Amino acid sequence: MHKFRSRLTLIFILLIGSSVLIAGLFMAQVLRDSHIDALKTNMLRELRIILVTMDWNRAGTEAEQVAYFTNQTNRLRDSADARVTYIRSDGKVLGDSDHDPEDMENHLQRKEIIEAQQTGVFGTDIRFSSTVQRNMLYVVVPVKDGSQTRGYLRLAMSLEEVEASIKRVWYVLLFGLIAVFLIAALISYRIAWGITRPIEMITKVARQITNMDYKARVTVRKKDEIGQLGQALNRMADSLQVQMNRILEDESRLKSVLDNMISGVMMIDRESKIVLLNRSAEDILGFSVQELLGKKFDEAKQQFEFTQLIQECIDMREHIRDEMIFYYPSERILEINLSPISLQEDEWAGVLIVLHDITAVRRLERMRSEFVANVSHELKTPIAAVKGFAETLLAGAMDDKETAKSFLQIIFDESERLNRLIGDILELSKIESKRIPLQFSPVHVHAFITNCLHVLASEAKKKSIELDMQVEEDLYIEADEDRLRQILINLLSNGINYTPEGGRVRVKVEAAFPGSEGSENERIRMIITDTGIGIPKKDLPRIFERFYRVDKARSRSSGGTGLGLSIVKHLVELHKGTVRVESEVGLGTKFIIELPVIQY
Incomplete structure (x- = not known):
């Protein structure tokens, strides 16, 4: 300028x-x-x-x-x-x-x-x-x-x-011309300053707008053509600022949506380069944005079948949906949707890939199938027993009173077992669907444990099992007392059932302060131990699954439905707590429950 x-x-x-x-x-x-x-x-x-x-x-x-x-x-x-x-x-x-x-x-x-x-x-x-x-x-x-x-x-x-005379005129003309030049220089510079200064300001503001500083404005002092140009530039800057703010808001929303989507989103441009990858896609594929962005999809370290599927979509330019098992970074089942992108009717722009992790869905489907199969099997056993003994009675066993009485007792026991099974299934269904509202109230832990042990005292006495408790007198917890009793009685019953005669079942309750096991507030720890047969290490990860039994024959003989520990786990989680198990075969089992003292 x-x-x-x-x-x-x-x-x-x-x-x-x-x-x-x-x-x-x-x-x-x-x-x-x-x-x-x-x-x-x-x-x-x-x-x-x-x-x-x-x-x-x-x-x-x-x-x-x-x-x-x-x-x-x-x-x-x-x-x-x-x-x-x-x-x-x-x-x-x-x-x-x-x-x-x-x-x-x-x-x-x-x-x-x-x-x-x-x-x-x-x-x-x-x-x-x-x-x-x-x-x-x-x-x-x-x-x-x-x-x-x-x-x-x-x-x-x-x-x-x-x-x-002419020479004298020339001398006068020369000196006059020099004076005129000096005066003209001053006047010209002033005029040039007056013209170029506003243009310089306009140019400076235009350069700032070019550098994305949309708050820059021209100070307009005159209403001439340059002033009108400055006003036009200011109006353009206002419009650009509004549009850029709108674009930034839309971009922020889109980025927020992409970053918080559970599904992975990946985009490949017309040159077969990866140009978009959200956070979920990073987690699913096991590679960061820095590792994949800008690379061609066939040069990125991806599963061969996945790369073939992308190439197929590019060649066919049609929507493709498929399921595929990925083994890195962990084994999972993915639903892959590939959609061709066109900016105009005939202008090819690339491929949009949406990745859904359906591992949990497939696992739930498998669990549902296993649950139906297990329920069918569990229901079929008592029904078959009832039907078989009823047919035997109808065939003439009624004449032998002792035999008839024995068969009727078996029918009664099996029907009771069937009733318990159906009741546990309905209970578990309600708990899993969170249709059971918990009524939280202060619970005096010492009195509560004493009452639970009293309920099971007669059952323990039959097997000469010692029930023991170690609880502080002034310990309180906020919980649903009925559900907490259901948790404790389930675990104590299991301990009594799987402990040989003359054994011992103990309940210990202690305070677990902040920082323990990653807790955020004060908690209490309930430890239920027995001297029973124990659980093999290979079975420990699955004992909270529905209908899972370590020893199926003994579980049925003890009258268990196979749903007790699953109910315990769900009720503990509803109390925002955790439950875990430690066991050694022949030495006994220890269940450790941690619950927050106050529910938030």
Whole structure:
């Protein structure tokens, strides 16, 4: 912009200077011409006066004429203050005030003589005189005798004075031009500043807008064309700021949606490069954005089948849906949807890939199938027993009272077992669907444990099993008392059932302070231990599954439904707690439950 201002100032200076210089040249030329015209007029007047006051038709020999006319021209020189020359009609110089006529060449072809011949009045010329070595003004009038031209009388005057005057004019013009240039420079710079400063500000603001600073504005002080340009730029910046804010908001929303989507989203452009990858896609594929973004899909470290599927979509340009097992970073089942992208009808833009992790869905489907199969099996066993013994009674066993009584007892026990099984299934279904609202209230732990042990005392006494508790007196917890009792009785019943006669089942409750097991608030820890048969290590991860039994024959003989521990796990989680198990075969089992003291 400084260069532009300098150029603009220079243009103004050149325009003004050129105008002044042209005007000076014109003035000097006009002054010179007018001065010369005045000299011509005066010289012509003097020539006419000389013609009428003297006799120029002198007869005699040529030598006599030369002497006579030379004498006359010398005499006239002082009065005319000019060089006087008399030229015969044939061009011979007969007299000259400044030079010997004999040494002078013929003047018939001189411009002023030719002009006088042609006009018959006078002739003029300005030229450098080789005789006197200066610029001269020549004025000639013809000397006539009647209608016959006898010769020509010429006055010649030096132009030194004219040239000196013109030189003085040039000096004045030069100094004036310098002054004008200085004044023009100041005025031009001021004008250029006034023009370029607003443009410079507008350019600066435009550059800031180009650099995405949409808050930049032009300060408009005038309402001229530049002011209108500044206002237009401000309106454009306002519009751009609104649009960019809207774009940024939409981009932020889209980024938030993509980052928080459970499904993985991946986009491949027309050059087969990966251009988009959300956080879920990173987790699913096991690679970060930095590792995959900008790479071609067939060069990225991806499963071969997945790469083939992408290539198939690019070749066919049709939607493809498929399921595939991925083994990295962990084994999982993915539902893959590939959709071709077109910006216009025939313009291919790439492929959009959506990855759904359906491992949990398939596992739930498998668990549902296993659950139905297990329920069917568990229901079928008591029903088959009831049906079989009923048929036996109907076939005649009713006549034997002892046998009939034994069979009826079996039918009763199996129906009770069937009733318990159906009740546990319904209970588990309600718990899993979270249709059981928990009623939280303060529970005095010592009294609560004492009551639970009292309920099971008779059952433990049958097997001579010792029930023991170790609980602090002033320990309280906020919980649903009925559900907490269901948890504890289930675990105590299991301990009694799987502990041989003469064994021991103990309940210990202690405080677990913040920081224990990653807890955020104060918790209590319930530990239920027994001296039973124990659980093999291979079975420990699955004991909380529905219908899972370590020893199926013994579980059925004990009257268990296989749903107790699953119910325990769900009820503990509803209390925002955790449950885990430790066991060694032949030494016993330990269930450890941690629950928050206060429910939030």
